[in-house]
Amino acid sequence: MHILRTLCFSSLFFVLLSQAAIFINVSTLADENGENMASCSLREAITAVNTLQEFGGCRAGDRNLNNIIQLKNGTYLLTKGELFVRRELTIQGVYTNINSKDDSILRIKPKRMPPSLEYGSIIDANFSSRLFNTAASKSNMSLNNVMLVNGKADIGGAILAGGQVNLSTSVVSH
Numbered sequence: 001m002h003i004l005r006t007l008c009f010s011s012l013f014f015v016l017l018s019q020a021a022i023f024i025n026v027s028t029l030a031d032e033n034g035e036n037m038a039s040c041s042l043r044e045a046i047t048a049v050n051t052l053q054e055f056g057g058c059r060a061g062d063r064n065l066n067n068i069i070q071l072k073n074g075t076y077l078l079t080k081g082e083l084f085v086r087r088e089l090t091i092q093g094v095y096t097n098i099n100s101k102d103d104s105i106l107r108i109k110p111k112r113m114p115p116s117l118e119y120g121s122i123i124d125a126n127f128s129s130r131l132f133n134t135a136a137s138k139s140n141m142s143l144n145n146v147m148l149v150n151g152k153a154d155i156g157g158a159i160l161a162g163g164q165v166n167l168s169t170s171v172v173s174h
Contacts, residue, residue, distance in 0.1 A: 021066035024048060024058050029072075031079040032056055042076050042091075042123065043083060045069040050086040061087065068092050071121035071146065082129045082153075086137040088163075093121025093145035096169070114171045115147040125151040131158050138162035147171040 024045045032041035034056045040048075044056030049067045054060045061067045067089045093115055101111035115121055123146060125131045130153035134141055140163040147170065151157040158172045159165055 021068050022059070022062045023068050023070050024061070025070045026072065026076075027057065029074045029076055031077060033080055042069065042071065043078075043080060046083050046085060046089070049089045050084070052087075061089070066090065073119060073121065075122040075124050077124045077126055078129065078131065079126070082125070082131060082133050082160075084136070085132055085134045085139050085141050088140045090142040090144065091146060093143075093147075093170075094119075096120050096145055112169055114169055115145055116171075117147070120147050121145060122147045122149060124149045125158075127152045129153065130156055130160055133160045134165070135160045135162035140164045140166075142166040142168065143170045144168045145170065147173065149173050 024040065026040050026042050026045050028039040028041050030041055031043055032039065033043050037057050040056055040058035044058045046069065048055040048058040049061030049069070052061050052063055067087065069089060069091045071091065071093045073094045096113045096115050096119060097110040098113055099110040102109055103111045123131055127150045131148050131151045132141065148158045153160065
């Protein structure tokens with residue numbers, strides 16, 4: 001009985017650990033790369049996850065937890081090139097669903113709405129580079145409630161994927 005109880009608690013611990021996450025809140029729309037310790041940019045948040053160390057104004061990523069980068073409403077204009085993802089992560093944009101309306105497909109609330117240029121978390125490469133690159137690391141990446149726009153590259157204008165890419169309520173556009 002004691003061994004069974006220990007196995008149950010151990011299993012529960014690992015299930016809970018697999019669902020645990022660390023959130024890195026992006027606090028600026030600017031494309032910073034370590035020059036401002038008072039704010040956390042999208043580029044700095046990805047570096048903090050990649051290196052598992054604090055970077056710029058961002059907290060460190062975690063080796064054992066789900067790393068979730070939380071964006072705010074607005075356009076993140078990439079001025080320093082594509083973003084290289086070297087560890088599994090999730091980028092979570094602002095919630096754009098309408099709680100008071102029924103979804104036209106599921107017939108339940110909330111109505112699912114993709115991010116748009118009027119409201120949402122938009123990552124814009126300004127036609128100068130691709131947005132994300134996971135090819136070398138083969139890392140998985142999830143994008144939730146984000147809009148990817150204006151990527152440019154010979155291969156993979158928005159994402160050059162080496163691992164699995166999950167898109168949820170997201171838009172890829174030029």
